[in-house]
Amino acid sequence: MEDIKILxxxxxxxxxxxxxxxxxGIGCNVVAASRGKDAIEKTAMEQPDLIVLDIVLADETxxxxxxxxVREFSDVPIIMLTAKARESDLLRGFDAGVDxxxxxxxxxxxxxVRVKAILKRTDIDYKDIGDSQISCGPLKIDLVxxxxxxxxxxxxxxxxxxxxxxxxARHRNKICIHELLLRNVWGSEYVDDVDYLRAYxxxxxxxxxxxxxxxxxxxxxxxxxYELICPGEE
Numbered sequence: 001m002e003d004i005k006i007l008x009x010x011x012x013x014x015x016x017x018x019x020x021x022x023x024x025g026i027g028c029n030v031v032a033a034s035r036g037k038d039a040i041e042k043t044a045m046e047q048p049d050l051i052v053l054d055i056v057l058a059d060e061t062x063x064x065x066x067x068x069x070v071r072e073f074s075d076v077p078i079i080m081l082t083a084k085a086r087e088s089d090l091l092r093g094f095d096a097g098v099d100x101x102x103x104x105x106x107x108x109x110x111x112x113v114r115v116k117a118i119l120k121r122t123d124i125d126y127k128d129i130g131d132s133q134i135s136c137g138p139l140k141i142d143l144v145x146x147x148x149x150x151x152x153x154x155x156x157x158x159x160x161x162x163x164x165x166x167x168x169a170r171h172r173n174k175i176c177i178h179e180l181l182l183r184n185v186w187g188s189e190y191v192d193d194v195d196y197l198r199a200y201x202x203x204x205x206x207x208x209x210x211x212x213x214x215x216x217x218x219x220x221x222x223x224x225x226y227e228l229i230c231p232g233e234e
Contacts, residue, residue, distance in 0.1 A: 005029045007048040009039040011058035022108045036061025040069045054081045073099035090199040117187040134169045136230035168228035177225040226227045
């Protein structure tokens with residue numbers, strides 16, 4: 001964890017001190033901000049490896065807006081801290097570019113596990129899985145440039161959305177069980193978070209399916225997992 005810089009964005013001084021102590025204790029360098037505007041500026045100036053971001057901040061800019069602004073110039077992973085755990089809140093965060101959620105209250109141990117997991121999975125590179133491109137009818141995945149084209153138009157995916165799609169594509173036309181997807185995309189710490197996976201799949205469908213409620217690419221196998229359908233392949 002040496003040389004890892006983490007930006008903690010929260011308007012509660014006690015929580016900032018606690019998270020800073022925990023992160024410093026595992027060897028990270030910590031930068032803090034309480035206002036959304038400052039968080040955006042420090043992201044640009046400090047180039048952190050990870051942002052820990054609360055929804056409620058000290059100014060008029062909330063965590064969702066900070067995430068959207070950051071995504072205009074950076075792919076830094078973002079963990080959002082929230083007192084809410086509804087699927088609508090998860091989807092709103094995914095829409096803003098958030099990579100992970102941590103629901104308050106949480107333990108220091110749980111926090112460290114999540115931080116290490118997201119830093120580990122952001123180092124994964126899918127360029128060496130065999131082909132340089134995967135085609136599923138009108139869906140094209142460029143594994144070299146990390147680009148996704150659907151019906152001739154490039155779509156923007158977060159790092160985690162992209163990894164989920166690639167994991168499904170690696171096993172295209174085969175059922176990927178929940179545990180496999182959670183372990184390979186998020187890490188072994190997430191193997192029981194099926195609701196989390198379900199929310200990500202729902203949002204990914206909104207980006208690649210013509211009719212998200214009637215998916216043609218990502219098919220649900222109830223209680224088992226998901227399958228990416230690629231026409232013309234066995």
